[in-house]
Amino acid sequence: MPTLIDGHGRVIDYLRVSVTDRCDLRCTYCLPQAFKGFEEPANWLTHEEMARLVSRFVALGVRKVRLTGGEPLLRRGVCDLAARIKAMPGVRDLSVSTNATRLDRMASGLKEAGVDRLNISLDSLDEACMTRITGRNCLNEVLAGIRAASQAGFRPIKLNMVVQDGVNDQEVMPMVMFAREHGLVLRLIEPMPVGDTGRATTGRNLSALGDALARELGLVPQVLGRGAGPARYWQDPRSEMSLGVITPMSQHFCEACNRVRLGVDGTLYLCLGQNDQVPLGAWLRDGATDADLDDAIHAAMARKPERHEFQERPEKIIRFMAQTGG
Template identity: 65%
Template sequence: MAPAAAVATLAPAARRGLIDGFGRRIDYLRVSVTDRCDLRCGYCMPKGFKGFEEPSNWLRHDEMARLAGLFAGLGVRRVRLTGGEPLLRRGVADLAAAIAALPGVDDLSLSTNGTQLARHAAALRAAGVDRLNISLDTLDAAEFGRITGRDCLDEVLAGLRAARDAGFAPIKLNSVVHAATPEADVRRLLDYAVAQGFILRLIEPMPVGDCGRRYAHADLGALGARLAADAGLVPALGVITPMSRHFCAACNRVRLGVDGTLYLCLGQEDQVPLGRLLRDGASDAELERAIRAGIAAKPERHEFTTRPERIVRFMSQTGG
């Protein structure tokens, strides 16, 4: 069934939307197009990691678009393409165009580490990607190499310039800030974001996998308030505080892994094997029922603070 036909068939369901067992409306889907990455940020993927998903298990682009179409038919309005590093997968702009064309999708964004962005920014914008989130933890080249395992800060900055030239707005910089992060580095990033017209988002590291648990989180609510008070730049600065001030009560998202596994919570193991069902020949109606059953079982909240050892998979395996 073509995505448009699926949306037409499921129009009454779309009006009801996807409501979980705690009354939250789920209208945001993150789609991981690959678990591969060309960086090795310590909080995301351990050095020397080899346990990637077999390419034969990756959903094809048409399969991803089919599932995204079903979610759109059920009321999802926002889709984000993620990884790993999504721009390592061939044809991402074509996938973006297919998802942007789905009835009901009002907002299509992409998260990237920026290393490949200079080559792809114009094509992504033409394909219908509305917004970009770009990982950038420091502007110090030596520290950037230590964090990521590569000396490629100039490539990321070139990608940011290309994104701005392609007309992306807003462009958000995602910066993971932990207890050992020098505040001077954060202030330098904020000055850069303001000068370039970007938005800086400070993110607390989460204990996803052994590598994530090595980083002690800082209270970014306090840091963000202090920076904003000093500079008066609240519109240019945001904080994501899953550890110190979790926002689970307002969670509106689920994640689709590269193999089609639907992860219902970043901090829990609850999941639905949509990819396996799809490849076993499930109809759209059967997939819709599996999606609804999964959403109904979505956990109330993560357990990062009470059971930090719970999640053994790495962030790159789930999708950002």
């Protein structure tokens, strides 16, 4: 079986694909309210081009694919693209990251397309707090999306909560109780200094908070199966709820990194916290053969950075999170 190995001996088997850099929200840690620097639609890869690039990664050993954005459900035909990727031999796990504002209308279609899992952004259960963070009163839409996903049969459903000091950190326990009530996986995430918005966001040390919550709630350490990423998890023995923490700042997990990212224009980003990138989309449009693309991917893996420098050089990444793709 083909295997992609980077220059530090890590197996790269996970590809995140941004199908659009547009979003219908303006979360304070992601995009500025007045941001207009989106990629021109003419530079977006078509679904056919996107599928071709993904197929090269799958042929070389990628087994997990996630569709991201921006907000991926804004892109027309995303269910068709998902079905196309899921049908590729070798794809074990296909997931979607979404803010869920459109999920109530699309959950069934995503399930029928073969999507295995959903990650849903939800930073607060308080309407005013949610509006402050996202720039829009969208809480009811997101909650409706979560209900629709559950009714469509998605298991597990992961909630991603970016915990900001003095903004929504008081919402952590209500979110835990919500996840317990509905049998969800709640993942607490430290904000990263990506773009001006990320650098302006102050997070909490979630390594310490996760340990404290586990003790207080009687949670037990858990190892999740398929699709599990960098989070540390605990299981609630009294319900189906799991709690995870993702700690790129207080306890980085770069030594176990298994992923790379494709932007909507086909740019390959080798690290979320570095500037290393490869213009695969441009080369594809210039007539690159599959063999050319495979060679370029192998060469890129050889120079994938060992780790981010968020602590040492937080000013380094000027692009915004939505431009890289989740």
